[in-house]
Amino acid sequence: MPERECFGGLLTGYPEVAVDRFDGRCLNASYFLLSHLHSDHMRGLDSAELRSVLQSQPQPRLLLSRQSAALLTSWPRYAALAPHLCPLEVGVPRQLTDRLVVTALPAAHCPGSVMFLLEGGAGGTVLYTGDFRLDNHQLADMKALHDADGHPKPIQALYVDTTFCVPQRRELPTRSRSAESVLRLVTEWLDRAPDHRVNLDCKARYGYEHIFRRLHEATGMRVHVDAEKIQLYERLPDIARCVTSCASETRLHSCRPGSACLRDGSGGPLRSITLSTMFFFMNQAVDCLEHHLGGERYRVLYSFHASLGQVREMVSYLRPSRVVPCVVPPNSSLESVVALLGGASEPRLELQSGRLPTARATHWERRPSEVLQPHRQHTGRRQPPKEIKRIRPKVESPARRQGHQRSPQPAVGAQEERADAADTRPAWKSPFDSD
Numbered sequence: 001m002p003e004r005e006c007f008g009g010l011l012t013g014y015p016e017v018a019v020d021r022f023d024g025r026c027l028n029a030s031y032f033l034l035s036h037l038h039s040d041h042m043r044g045l046d047s048a049e050l051r052s053v054l055q056s057q058p059q060p061r062l063l064l065s066r067q068s069a070a071l072l073t074s075w076p077r078y079a080a081l082a083p084h085l086c087p088l089e090v091g092v093p094r095q096l097t098d099r100l101v102v103t104a105l106p107a108a109h110c111p112g113s114v115m116f117l118l119e120g121g122a123g124g125t126v127l128y129t130g131d132f133r134l135d136n137h138q139l140a141d142m143k144a145l146h147d148a149d150g151h152p153k154p155i156q157a158l159y160v161d162t163t164f165c166v167p168q169r170r171e172l173p174t175r176s177r178s179a180e181s182v183l184r185l186v187t188e189w190l191d192r193a194p195d196h197r198v199n200l201d202c203k204a205r206y207g208y209e210h211i212f213r214r215l216h217e218a219t220g221m222r223v224h225v226d227a228e229k230i231q232l233y234e235r236l237p238d239i240a241r242c243v244t245s246c247a248s249e250t251r252l253h254s255c256r257p258g259s260a261c262l263r264d265g266s267g268g269p270l271r272s273i274t275l276s277t278m279f280f281f282m283n284q285a286v287d288c289l290e291h292h293l294g295g296e297r298y299r300v301l302y303s304f305h306a307s308l309g310q311v312r313e314m315v316s317y318l319r320p321s322r323v324v325p326c327v328v329p330p331n332s333s334l335e336s337v338v339a340l341l342g343g344a345s346e347p348r349l350e351l352q353s354g355r356l357p358t359a360r361a362t363h364w365e366r367r368p369s370e371v372l373q374p375h376r377q378h379t380g381r382r383q384p385p386k387e388i389k390r391i392r393p394k395v396e397s398p399a400r401r402q403g404h405q406r407s408p409q410p411a412v413g414a415q416e417e418r419a420d421a422a423d424t425r426p427a428w429k430s431p432f433d434s435d
């Protein structure tokens, strides 16, 4: 697969921070942010160079969600990073320096995945989404993205996941809808004969837990996964109860290709369901949910990346001064992504290639006359999309507002004495990606 990422790990105005890249110029940073554990966000993470930089720091400087920290340390390859991890509570601001504050926010991409909100640097308020798939209401519910009056904070730059921002498929089925499609294919096959079995072919190492949970709830069966995944899921109790290492106890399999239980003659007839997104993007003629490949082979569209529609809604809601695409979608170009998002919302966005030297990404910005004034100078309220508006946080009373004012955790230095997504483009595999 061609290289499609166009984000180099550095954020304009935040030279002390590197995000999801741990090699090259990023090693000049002082703080390292890891949004989730897919391999295309982990380059250099296991390198001696990074460890050397981290060891030169007096405090842990590798920031990630608490869940990602637990998952990462379950893998021997990254064990040496344990002393350098600085787990963040989601939604709780963390003061890194006198001026620099970072907040991890839910990204709903895979277990442990977060977005990062950075405030206080020369780059102003910056939101880096990493890979994300948020429903509209989840964005509106995030206090850290809103001021005390419940208005979205002025965002200077939005570094956004544009993996599937193509016009051919503006919307993607929700993961719940995909799960129901899988469930229907599973139960229809299992009900035909007591020895029928299903193989769920998942492209990435993790990120399909929603499906496992739904199948377990509906059939009472656990999903057979390989020992490596069992080890991983031990850190996720909610998922651990839905999977098993015992192949003979279940008719649901999502084990390693070539596993003994998937070979001919090892059990009853198999129906194979491949969960993927890219296939549906590369084959525009097929339906946008499930596709019968022939025999007992099916594909179901399952995306843990935001659709074009969801990215547009995010841009429309936050109205950032600059939007920086992080990925060039399949069969597309950066210019095409720009046109799609620029036409999505007012004000207009435009391409400005190579103007900002600190990040490798191509940026586009509002025309100067369209740059938002500081929010408090606005006379009119920013209007979110209808879906969001219904559930926007209410304006709080002064007393309650005071209680919600930012109370940063102690600076890292003071307190820390003590991973289809990636499946489509990794140059190497993290423990959490496909084989």
Ligand SMILES: [Zn+2]
Residues within 6 Å of the ligand: 036, 038, 109, 131, 419, 421, 422
């Ligand atoms: Zn990812």
Ligand SMILES: [Zn+2]
Residues within 6 Å of the ligand: 224, 225, 247, 252, 253, 254, 255, 259, 261, 262
């Ligand atoms: Zn199996």
